[in-house]
Amino acid sequence: MICLAVVLWSTGSLPVGQVQAARGVPGTIPFQEPQITQGERKQSPVVPPLLVPAATVAANSATSSLGMPIAGVDPNTLRSNFSEARGGHAHEALDIMSPRGTPVLAVAEGNVVKLFTSKQGGLTVYQFDNSRTWCYYYAHLDHYAPGLTEGTLLRKGEVLGYVGSSGDASPHAPHLHFAIFQLGPEKNWWQGTAVDPLPMLK
Secondary structure, three states: OHHHHHHHHHHOOOOHHHHHHHHOOOOOOOOOOOOOOOOOOOOOOOOOOOOOOHHHHHHHHHOOOOOOOOOOOOHHHOOOOOOOEEOOEEOOOEEEEOOOOOEEEOOOOEEEEEEEEEOOOEEEEEEEOOOOOEEEEEEEEEEEOOOOOOOOEEOOOOEEEEEEOOOOOOOOOOEEEEEEEEEOOOOOOOOEEEEOHHHHHO
């Protein structure tokens, strides 16, 4: 108090900092962050991880090592026709043009679950992969490989049939209609979610 009185007597006023300090206002005094209890402490926002669709992950992992269903065909020369309209519905497959009688190869290891003849697909083969997650569909075949039956375990690259134009394919344009679809929990060979085969073959 004596010091303040001396300053006041000599200058006629108090320095601003000392006035603010006397009043309990931070002013020029370094500001001290208030202590926060554990219950009051603010949490840093949690940034969610980047989510990748499960189907995409599964497709990339389960089909990343697929072989070509037609030997010697460079997938980079093929054009996707997955989304094209065919007879009022989406194609949802890949057409690979090839001479009649060209061997058709299993793209992965797995069992034949169905040999089927339909009006649209003609002579067909449905094959599940070993995990029973994916179904590979080969259609418009001319004929099956000798001895092929339902339940046959096909190794990757093994011949299962031969290119043809059965079903609604043009007899002047033999080709393999190849499709991939992800199976549902029921594991029905006729039911699943279609995936564009071309990116999986590249």
